Amino acid sequence: MKGCKHRPGLPQIYDEACRMAIPFHGHLGPYLVFGLKMGFLAREELKLESHFHVYVEAGSGRKTPFSCMADGLQISCGATLGKGNIRLAEIPEGSSVYAKVEGKEKALHIKLTKAALEFCRDINSWQEAEQAGEELGHWTFEKLFHWEECEKFWGVSK
Numbered sequence: 001m002k003g004c005k006h007r008p009g010l011p012q013i014y015d016e017a018c019r020m021a022i023p024f025h026g027h028l029g030p031y032l033v034f035g036l037k038m039g040f041l042a043r044e045e046l047k048l049e050s051h052f053h054v055y056v057e058a059g060s061g062r063k064t065p066f067s068c069m070a071d072g073l074q075i076s077c078g079a080t081l082g083k084g085n086i087r088l089a090e091i092p093e094g095s096s097v098y099a100k101v102e103g104k105e106k107a108l109h110i111k112l113t114k115a116a117l118e119f120c121r122d123i124n125s126w127q128e129a130e131q132a133g134e135e136l137g138h139w140t141f142e143k144l145f146h147w148e149e150c151e152k153f154w155g156v157s158k
Helices: 012-025 030-046 068-077 114-120 126-136
Strands: 055-059 086-089 098-102 107-112 145-150
Touching: 012 030, 012 068, 030 068, 030 098, 030 107, 030 114, 030 126, 030 145, 055 068, 068 086, 068 098, 107 114, 114 126
Parallel strands: 055 086
Antiparallel strands: 055 098, 098 107, 107 145
16 A cells, blocks of 8 residues: 555554554545654653553644544554544644643653644645655654653543
């Protein structure tokens, strides 16, 4: 399937998640890739071992293409609408998309770098979106994101 070639330096699970995400979402695009990779970054940083006890806030709003990020987060984090452990939040005015991911012990706030935002600025067609998604799949976490620990935000008692 297009867009799911093995990427050296990424775990094989990224390829599997990509193969699941494209039919789930409908196509490969930059915001789907952002969501996938945000989820994998969070799983690594928070040492998440299962799809339970993980909570996600997708700061993407409900407008495409930004909301596409939530589909990638669902696949890579395992937080789903059905389990009720993911929610969409509106993007604060003057801000960009973000994700907050909370595990048992701590939480992470992830946002796009200026380079990632600029890369997506002039996408005007489905074909360009697919090409951008393919290219972004090769970008490192450091090139795509800024992240830091944040306060736990979900409000679920332990």
